[in-house]
Amino acid sequence: xxxxxxxxxxxxxxxxxxxxxxxxxxxxxxxxxxxxxxxxxxxxxxxxxxxxxxxxxxxxxxxxxxxxxxxxxxxxxxxxxxxxxxxxxxxxxxxxxxxxxxxxxxxxxxxxxxxxxxxxxxxxxxxxxxxxxxxxxxxxxxxxxxxxxxxxxxxxxxxxxxxxxxxxxxxxxxxxxxxxxxxxxxxxxxxxxxxxxxxxxxxxxxxxxxxxxxxxxxxxxxxxxxxxxxxxxxxxxxxxxxxxxxxxxxxxxxxxxxxxxxxxxxxxxxxxxxxxxxxxxxxxxxxxxxxxxxxxxxxxxxxxxxxxxxxxxxxxxxxxxxxxxxxxxxxxxxxxxxx
Amino acid sequence: xxxxxxxxxxxxxxxxxxxxxxxxxxxxxxxxxxxxxxxxxxxxxxxxxxxxxxxxxxxxxxxxxxxxxxxxxxxxxxxxxxxxxxxxxxxxxxxxxxxxxxxxxxxxxxxxxxxxxxxxxxxxxxxxxxxxxxxxxxxxxxxxxxxxxxxxxxxxxxxxxxxxxxxxxxxxxxxxxxxxxxxxxxxxxxxxxxxxxxxxxxxxxxxxxxxxxxxxxxxxxxxxxxxxxxxxxxxxxxxxxxxxxxxxxxxxxxxxxxxxxxxxxxxxxxxxxxxxxxxxxxxxxxxxxxxxxxxxxxxxxxxxxxxxxxxxxxxxxxxxxxxxxxxxxxxxxxxxxxxxxxxxxxxxxxxxxx
Numbered sequence: 001x002x003x004x005x006x007x008x009x010x011x012x013x014x015x016x017x018x019x020x021x022x023x024x025x026x027x028x029x030x031x032x033x034x035x036x037x038x039x040x041x042x043x044x045x046x047x048x049x050x051x052x053x054x055x056x057x058x059x060x061x062x063x064x065x066x067x068x069x070x071x072x073x074x075x076x077x078x079x080x081x082x083x084x085x086x087x088x089x090x091x092x093x094x095x096x097x098x099x100x101x102x103x104x105x106x107x108x109x110x111x112x113x114x115x116x117x118x119x120x121x122x123x124x125x126x127x128x129x130x131x132x133x134x135x136x137x138x139x140x141x142x143x144x145x146x147x148x149x150x151x152x153x154x155x156x157x158x159x160x161x162x163x164x165x166x167x168x169x170x171x172x173x174x175x176x177x178x179x180x181x182x183x184x185x186x187x188x189x190x191x192x193x194x195x196x197x198x199x200x201x202x203x204x205x206x207x208x209x210x211x212x213x214x215x216x217x218x219x220x221x222x223x224x225x226x227x228x229x230x231x232x233x234x235x236x237x238x239x240x241x242x243x244x245x246x247x248x249x250x251x252x253x254x255x256x257x258x259x260x261x262x263x264x265x266x267x268x269x270x271x272x273x274x275x276x277x278x279x280x281x282x283x284x285x286x287x288x289x290x291x292x293x294x295x296x297x298x299x300x301x302x303x304x305x306x307x308x309x310x311x312x313x314x315x316x317x318x319x320x321x322x323x324x325x326x327x328x329x330x331x332x333x334x335x336x337x338x339x
Numbered sequence: 340x341x342x343x344x345x346x347x348x349x350x351x352x353x354x355x356x357x358x359x360x361x362x363x364x365x366x367x368x369x370x371x372x373x374x375x376x377x378x379x380x381x382x383x384x385x386x387x388x389x390x391x392x393x394x395x396x397x398x399x400x401x402x403x404x405x406x407x408x409x410x411x412x413x414x415x416x417x418x419x420x421x422x423x424x425x426x427x428x429x430x431x432x433x434x435x436x437x438x439x440x441x442x443x444x445x446x447x448x449x450x451x452x453x454x455x456x457x458x459x460x461x462x463x464x465x466x467x468x469x470x471x472x473x474x475x476x477x478x479x480x481x482x483x484x485x486x487x488x489x490x491x492x493x494x495x496x497x498x499x500x501x502x503x504x505x506x507x508x509x510x511x512x513x514x515x516x517x518x519x520x521x522x523x524x525x526x527x528x529x530x531x532x533x534x535x536x537x538x539x540x541x542x543x544x545x546x547x548x549x550x551x552x553x554x555x556x557x558x559x560x561x562x563x564x565x566x567x568x569x570x571x572x573x574x575x576x577x578x579x580x581x582x583x584x585x586x587x588x589x590x591x592x593x594x595x596x597x598x599x600x601x602x603x604x605x606x607x608x609x610x611x612x613x614x615x616x617x618x619x620x621x622x623x624x625x626x627x628x629x630x631x632x633x634x635x636x637x638x639x640x641x642x643x644x645x646x647x648x649x650x651x652x653x654x655x656x657x658x659x660x661x662x663x664x665x666x667x668x669x670x671x672x673x674x675x676x677x678x679x680x681x682x683x684x685x686x687x688x689x690x691x692x693x
Contacts, residue, residue: 232447236508239399239442241434242465250461254452329452330495 006323013319020311021304025082028300029075082304092308093301102305105290110309112182113279113286115199117271119207124214125264129257132221133248136256139226148219155216159274163209163281170205177205180283206282210274214267217260224256231255258329265321269314345413346519346551347373347396347438352408354391354400356622363622365391365404367575370649373519378545378552380562380583382598383572384619389555390442392572393521396553397434398422412437415518436466439512441505442523448508449496455507456492459514466515473514480510483547484540502533506540513544519551526561534558538565559602563587568655571595574620574630580649581656591652591663593635596670629660637662637669 043059085091092102131151135144154162171179178184183198228234229252237247275288283289287306294302326332354366366388373379383389395406410422414437425433434440442448449458456474463473478488484506491499491507499507505525512520522541526534538561545552556562562569563583570580571592579592590596597615617634620626629647632638641661649657652664660666 232442233450235399235401236442236448237450239397239434239440240462240465240511241431241436242461243431246461246465250453251450255450258452330454331451331497 009319009322013315017311017315020315021083021086021308022079024304024307025079026075028304029078086308092305095299095302102301105302106287106305106309109285109287109290112284113272113275113288116203116206116210116278116284116286117268117275119203120210121214121264121267121271123207124211125217125267127211128215128218129221129253131215132218132223133225133253133256135218135222136225136229136252139229144222148222151215151218154212155219157212159209159212160277160281162212163205163278166205166209167281178202182285202284206278206284209281210271210278217263217267220260220263221256224259225252228252228255261325261328262318262321265317266314268317269310272310272313344375345372346375347371347553348409348411348413349373349392349395350409350411352392352395352406352410354388354395354404354406356404358623361623365575365622366395366406369408369576371570371577371580373551373553374568375518376545376549376551377567378542378554378565380566380569381553381555381572382557382559382562382569384557386619386622387572388575388622389572390523393440393523393553393555396422396519396521397438397440398425398430399434399440412519432466435462435512435517436515437517438519438521439515439517440521440523441508441512441525442521446501446504446528447496449504451496453495454492455494455496455499455511458511459492462511462514468515476516477510477514480513481507483544484510486510502529502537505529505533505537509537509540509544513548513550516548518549519553521553521555523555524557525554526556526558534561535564541565559598571598574626575622576630577649577659578631579656579658579660581652581658585653585656589652589656589667590672591656591658591666592631592660593637593666593670594631595658596666596672597634600670600672631660637665 040059082093085093090103092106094101095105128151131147135147138144166177167179170177178201180202182202183189183195184202189195234247234251237251242251272287275286276291277288278284279286279288280292287309290302291306293299294306349369349371352366352369352371353364356363356365365386369388369392371392381389381393391400391404394400395410396412398406398410400406406423408423412420412422412433414420420433420437422430422433449455459474459477460470463470477492481488481491486503486506491503496504509520509525526537529537541552541554542565544550552565554562554565566583568580568582569586570577571586571594572578573594579586579590579595581589581591586595587599590599594615597613600613601615603612615634620630620633628641628643628645629635629638632642635642637660645661647659647661649659650661650663652658658666662669
């Protein structure tokens, strides 16, 4: 049973991945001005300024070199070629405007995005779990009502507005944090304190503004905790004279956080996609900024490549959530046998 | 009852809830003595305050309820404990070690995400008991409630049936060797056979572990099979208390008699079943005189103005009615047995041994 379920679930994940990539490929192809046309336009507009002309064959040749696609081939052939290069050769093509391969661009940027996303998630969710739990314990108190209003307010504030406000107050007015970039100029990259500190300072504001995204979870946590506080097993635990710390963590905490586990994993996707805007605001050169720039100049291979990475991360996160849920909640037996 | 043999002594107990429309008094000036090693049944209709009375034994009335008055616990050896004056940490030690409580929500009394073993272990750990010895005791207890320890300890609550959960909870309640076990409708959600088997089980456990049982229910037939003494609650106080036989054959409060008369009988069609006319009082209202007078056929001026104290009917039997000696004529019980049988409890335990 167990093995069956695992195989089935991984199969589903692969199918989802494949379908997403296919759908995106088709959508990009259907968009007015596909990758080839954008590139052709780019070359033609460069030509306009100069006097020398390139003949159409040369243009076709250039387009083909840049995008790994035979631009005149029917769409299913293009699709086949792109997919086989992605899935069989793990080759995402080259950027349209530089000599770099998409893979190397992503590999260089991804760790920086991961840095701010992971910290943003950890901070956002930890703060909201603690806040939600405290709100539930002090239900109907002034603290509860004030925090509820504040959290609802923050949750309704788009993170990019928060980001802009942070830049204004912390960087421009008070000069506490830098306005952008990954680390300060003239600092020797490497494993030294000055470099580390610079990274932390530069990452602080993006992390802070993305953490705001997770704050809505505090309300979910509050609701779950209030529900658990009314459960019979909590009363029995109190009657049994258990330590308060055990009741708070093992009884209230665990049962209130459980339903949110999948939500956390899906949240990874939200954090990744929000990084596009956040990194643009803070000119933080991660994958998000790469995507943003690629959209500006219609750098389709880079867009496709980033999208594939985003999809992969999301699908893997949900897969892990599904497969591990049975371990953290014994009531969920790992599927399969109840069908 | 002699004071030396009293294990829990309740005096002037009041349980109140502050509500928007006024103070709700759900237990009013209750006095009660629980004798060591007896089984005391507390019976009354829903909302008569019986759960609140029993919760006060552990000072465990749910917030925002407040218990005032005196609840004194007399341990086997040592000083009496005033339960309502214990600090939070003292209370945590007191609960489950001296008085344990199994209450009506047995179906969901276990943390759904941990095994039954964890429940036993954490209880022992938080009361600073020796864990290996305690777990041996847990296995013994599980066996004595007819459960297979190896299977049960590794199970989660959702893997057990209702009856198994209830029995596992009873085993859990005895793991710290309490002297008193309060059972608040422990059989409410179980089928009849399981109810009877739990009752038998409790009787065996009581003999084996020298327990004092306080059993709360609204199931009178069930209670007669288990209890040595029965206290009847009406409108937030005890109106009659006596041995099971006293109450069955010589009920001396009109409410008790009416209650006995309403006990369903399969041979009687639904439309002919007896009911007590009127409705129970609101816990916010102040009731002048006897709390039962609006529904009592015997009520007169005195009942409307004065609150009757507990009157002694016999040595073991008290009733809060001015006319306790006239009650048997005024309120007849249609299916009442004519005479008290010679050998105490046995007549009431028809088929109780299954």
